Amino acid sequence: MSWDKRKAKRVKFEHEHRATLLGADGTWRRDCVLLDCSETGARLRVEGSPDVLRARHFFLLLSQTGLAFRRCELVRLDGVEVGVHFVSGSAAV
Template identity: 60%
Template sequence: MRFDSRKSHRVRMDHKQPVNLMGADGTWRRTCVLLDVSDTGAKIEVEGTLDVLQAREFFMLLSSTGLAYRRCELVWIDGTMAGIHFIRPGTRKGPAKAKNELATQKTRGR
């Protein structure tokens, strides 16, 4: 895998950067190491079982108090390594957002 062929510039960590993953509902937490990071995502090495990542959506806690965090979704898993994508506000089309867009389109058509 070529490290420099990505759309977003990635920064590789020279030293272990510990972070935590936490379920969106707060029911689970995993310690991991940040291997590289970009504006849009990161590569991590997870300690412990990866079965909880099947939830697909979780938080990456960047501080021990949880005040600095990113909302994430799972992209891939390979052994203990995982690729995650950062979810930005307004970039995902959930059911409520899709419904609002449909209503807006109908009122414009009147």
């Protein structure tokens, strides 16, 4: 299955952009690298066990202080690479 099925234009990064995944309930966190991103979602490489992502809903912290973040829903899990959809406003659970 291809990673290129996103309708929104994606941006690929030349340099490594570090981020953090945080469980919606705050009980777990995983460091990750942002591989590419669009207005509607992103592709990430997760460090450590990706098993906790099966919870399906979590936050992507884009800054060290946590002030820039996106609520995410798991779309695809392929080894250590993860595809997420950004959940907005009324669609959030």
